[in-house]
Amino acid sequence: xxxxxxxxxxxxxxxxxxxxxxxxxxxxxxxxxxxxxxxxxxxxxxxxxxxxxxxxxxxxxxxxxxxxxxxxxxxxxxxxxxxxxxxxxxxxxxxxxxxxxxxxxxxxxxxxxxxxxxxxxxxxxxxxxxxxxxxxxxxxxxxxxxxxxxxxxxxxxxxxxxxxxxxxxxxxxxxxxxxxxxxxxxxxxxxxxxxxxxxxxxxxxxxxxxxxxxxxxxxxxxxxxxxxxxxxxxxxxxxxxxxxxxxxxxxxxxxxxx
Numbered sequence: 001x002x003x004x005x006x007x008x009x010x011x012x013x014x015x016x017x018x019x020x021x022x023x024x025x026x027x028x029x030x031x032x033x034x035x036x037x038x039x040x041x042x043x044x045x046x047x048x049x050x051x052x053x054x055x056x057x058x059x060x061x062x063x064x065x066x067x068x069x070x071x072x073x074x075x076x077x078x079x080x081x082x083x084x085x086x087x088x089x090x091x092x093x094x095x096x097x098x099x100x101x102x103x104x105x106x107x108x109x110x111x112x113x114x115x116x117x118x119x120x121x122x123x124x125x126x127x128x129x130x131x132x133x134x135x136x137x138x139x140x141x142x143x144x145x146x147x148x149x150x151x152x153x154x155x156x157x158x159x160x161x162x163x164x165x166x167x168x169x170x171x172x173x174x175x176x177x178x179x180x181x182x183x184x185x186x187x188x189x190x191x192x193x194x195x196x197x198x199x200x201x202x203x204x205x206x207x208x209x210x211x212x213x214x215x216x217x218x219x220x221x222x223x224x225x226x227x228x229x230x231x232x233x234x235x236x237x238x239x240x241x242x243x244x245x246x247x248x249x250x251x252x253x254x255x256x257x258x
Contacts, residue, residue: 056151056175059190059213060135062106062128065257066094068218074247077227089113090249091120093257103129136162147213151175151190159194170194179212181221181250186214202229202239222249 074086089112096107106128111120127138128146134157135147142165148157151172159170171193179189194209205228212221227244 055132055149056147056190057130057149058215059151059218060130060147061216061218062094062097062104062130063256064094064097064106067253067255067257068092068251069253070249071252072247072249074245077241077244079243087114089116089252090123092126100129103131105129145170146211147192148172151213168194179214179220181212186217186220188215189213189220199229203232204229206244217251217254219249220251223247 068091070090070092072086072088072090076084076086078084091111091113093109093111094106095109098105108126108128110123110126112123113120124140126140129136133149134145135149136143137146138144143162144159145157145161146159148155148170153173153175154171156169156171158167160166160168172190173193174189174191176188176190179186190213192211192213194211195207196210197205197207199206206225208223208225210223211219214220224245224247227246228242229238230240230242232238
């Protein structure tokens with residue numbers, strides 16, 4: 001059979017096609033080698049542990065032998081118009097540390113005294129357990145998810161997640177800011193907000209519960225405020241408190257027992 005010229009592919013075209021195919025395959029192989037090399041390098045790198053400072057663990061430092069002394073001032077508004085005031089000091093000592101699974105559990109011994117010259121009297125025992133994600137404090141036999149990590153503005157969580165009570169939103173604000181407490185300046189603080197409902201007209205109720213933590217120290221300031229106001233229907237002027245309480249706790253001393 002005769003082969004006509006139109007059925008023959010020119011040698012130059014064959015060479016060009018082969019060159020183009022070679023370049024294409026070389027690029028594919030190079031891309032694959034680059035990808036495999038990157039994966040190999042990532043696999044060979046050691047895994048880095050979480051950075052405690054970045055995650056905010058140092059806002060809640062606990063160690064066996066630590067102690068904190070607070071001044072507590074409380075005002076109680078009773079039905080009928082009477083007002084009681086209480087002033088005392090509170091000491092919290094970390095007496096023991098154990099590890100249970102992924103949690104580190106601390107026993108907190110709490111004692112009180114009326115004045116700095118009085119002897120400490122045992123008050124209660126709390127516990128705190130900490131893991132990579134949260135710090136849970138058992139206050140009066142009720143576990144509260146007190147802190148959620150990382151500590152960051154607007155991070156929210158359910159403080160009652162472990163106690164069966166209704167959802168109670170906690171959140172962080174003012175993280176990393178300075179905090180002035182009676183002239184004592186703390187350079188890096190974080191504000192835990194449990195409730196911030198203030199009636200500017202003082203005709204319904206106020207509910208304000210916040211805790212301030214400082215890096216390396218832990219809790220430095222706590223305010224628990226609840227006020228029930230007399231309604232305009234029953235009282236001639238706003239701001240009359242029917243009942244409630246204001247309890248303020250301020251850090252006086254932080255230390256480590258020998």
